[in-house]
Amino acid sequence: LIAARVGRVSWPVAIAASIGLAHVGEFAFVLAQAGSSAGLLPETWSQVFLASALFSLLLGPFLAQAAPRIAVALDARFRLSGQGGGRGSLAAPPADPSRQNHVVIAGFGLNGRNVARVLRAVRIPHLVVDQEPDRVAACAVDGSPSLIGNTAQPEILERAGIPHARALVIALSDPMATRHTARLARQMHPGLFIVVRTRAVSEMDVFYEVGANVVIPEEFETSIEIFTAVLRQFHVPSNIVEAQVMLLRRERYSVMRGQKLPGSVVEQLDEILAQGTTEAARVLQHSQAIGKTLGELDMAPEGTGARAVAVVRGGRAFTTLDASFRIEGGDTLVLLGAHREIDAALERLAPAPAPTAARGVRGWPGEDPEPHA
Numbered sequence: 001l002i003a004a005r006v007g008r009v010s011w012p013v014a015i016a017a018s019i020g021l022a023h024v025g026e027f028a029f030v031l032a033q034a035g036s037s038a039g040l041l042p043e044t045w046s047q048v049f050l051a052s053a054l055f056s057l058l059l060g061p062f063l064a065q066a067a068p069r070i071a072v073a074l075d076a077r078f079r080l081s082g083q084g085g086g087r088g089s090l091a092a093p094p095a096d097p098s099r100q101n102h103v104v105i106a107g108f109g110l111n112g113r114n115v116a117r118v119l120r121a122v123r124i125p126h127l128v129v130d131q132e133p134d135r136v137a138a139c140a141v142d143g144s145p146s147l148i149g150n151t152a153q154p155e156i157l158e159r160a161g162i163p164h165a166r167a168l169v170i171a172l173s174d175p176m177a178t179r180h181t182a183r184l185a186r187q188m189h190p191g192l193f194i195v196v197r198t199r200a201v202s203e204m205d206v207f208y209e210v211g212a213n214v215v216i217p218e219e220f221e222t223s224i225e226i227f228t229a230v231l232r233q234f235h236v237p238s239n240i241v242e243a244q245v246m247l248l249r250r251e252r253y254s255v256m257r258g259q260k261l262p263g264s265v266v267e268q269l270d271e272i273l274a275q276g277t278t279e280a281a282r283v284l285q286h287s288q289a290i291g292k293t294l295g296e297l298d299m300a301p302e303g304t305g306a307r308a309v310a311v312v313r314g315g316r317a318f319t320t321l322d323a324s325f326r327i328e329g330g331d332t333l334v335l336l337g338a339h340r341e342i343d344a345a346l347e348r349l350a351p352a353p354a355p356t357a358a359r360g361v362r363g364w365p366g367e368d369p370e371p372h373a
Contacts, residue, residue, distance in 0.1 A: 015074055019067040023060035024053040099161045102126055106151040106181055107171040108135040111197050115169050116144045129160050152180035157188060167193040170212075175203045179210050186211030278309075279342045283331045286351045295323030297348055299335065306337035306345035 032049050035041035041049070102125040105112045112128060119126040120143060128139045128146040139146040149156035151172070162168065168185050172178045175198065182194055196212040198204065207215045283289055294300045299308040300323035311318045311325065312332040318325070327333075335345050 015070065016067040019070055020064045022056075022063055024056040026057075028053055099125065099127065100164045101166045102161065102164075103167045103169060104129060104151075104157075104160050104162060104165050105169045105171065106130075107173070108132075108139050108146070109171060109173065111171040112169070113138075113142070115171065116142065120144060127160055129156060150177070152177045152184070154184050154188070157181070157184055162188050162192065165189065165192060167195065170194065170196045173199070175200050178203075179206060182207060182212050183210040277337075277339060277342060279335045279346070281333050281335060281346055281349050283327055283329055283333065283349055284351050285329050287329065287349055288351070289327050289349045290329050292327055293323060294321060294325045294327070297327070297345075299333070299345055299348075306335045306341040308333045309336050310334040 029050075032041060032046060032053075036043070036046045103115075103119060105115055105119075105126060105128045108116070108128050108130040112130070116126060116128055116139070126144060128136075128144050129149055129151050130136050130139070130146070131148060131150045133148060136146045136148045147156075147159065149159070151157060151160070151170070162185050168181075170178050170181050172181065178196060178198065182196060185192055185194060194212045194214075196207045196215045198207065198215060198217055201217045201220065204215045204217060289297055294308050295303075298305045301307050301309060301321050302323070308321060308325075309319070311321065311327075311334070313328065313330070333349070335342055337345070
């Protein structure tokens with residue numbers, strides 16, 4: 001502690017370093033053995049020293065882990081940062097009174113950095129809090145305001161302006177720190193919107209209990225993206241897909257956790273896929289359909305395949321169509337038909353012939369496995 005202060009290191013950093021180095025090192029055993037051999041350390045005291053050294057080594061990891069928190073707490077209690085200056089500080093500067101209605105991001109890992117990047121792009125005021133100096137330095141390079149500290153401590157949340165914040169995004173890898181942060185933030189600001197990102201699915205309900213408004217488990221969100229992509233490939237209407245995703249999130253991913261989800265679209269999926277559907281398709285440049293009629297494309301309203309029930313061209317909608325209606329580049333066709341028919345129609349509208357032979361025939365639920373003639 002004295003050496004750090006002589007080197008003009010700030011009080012919090014000096015205290016943290018002193019606590020982290022307080023345990024006995026392995027070299028002490030070499031010195032003790034040499035002292036015993038030279039008769040400088042009696043046998044009785046040698047045993048006492050060994051026992052004390054072992055106990056000190058056992059405490060070492062815990063002291064190192066707790067050192068920053070103890071230093072910040074002592075700094076906040078005794079106002080040490082303003083005494084004698086020094087380089088570096090574990091304590092954050094006082095809260096900026098002008099910071100209002102902002103977003104606090106706890107943790108500047110991959111998720112925290114992405115959130116900060118988006119908030120910077122849309123010019124939403126925000127503040128990043130992390131206890132790793134290198135991450136705080138990286139945050140400053142990116143151009144986001146930041147402070148160093150542990151958000152599981154009320155002093156840090158106070159200095160981050162939580163009582164006046166609009167939202168808190170918790171992107172920490174430690175579930176315990178996440179719980180403490182969410183609980184403290186909810187106590188300090190009952191109306192705060194709290195979003196928690198978690199890898200530990202088992203902690204979801206606990207995070208909700210301590211005050212989170214939204215808990216986003218990474219693995220489930222990835223599953224939802226896959227599920228959504230698959231449903232869209234089957235031309236399930238967008239409103240049905242969005243309703244299912246909203247239901248999954250609102251019910252806290254019950255289906256994915258092996259629980260029954262009332263009213264789930266999943267249970268009705270066979271029926272939905274067996275029914276006809278609609279699809280809006282835009283005719284791109286170089287499409288093989290340009291210049292052809294709906295009859296030539298087998299999309300006439302009175303046809304047996306996918307039927308074009310409307311065409312939007314230049315902001316004008318054509319709803320009275322026949323087999324002689326000719327397609328132009330930039331047209332948007334509203335198609336009605338079974339899933340297999342819609343899929344075949346989209347291939348005919350594609351810019352280049354699709355390799356259907358290489359793909360094989362898709363087995364659509366509720367339909368004849370053989371393609372229509």
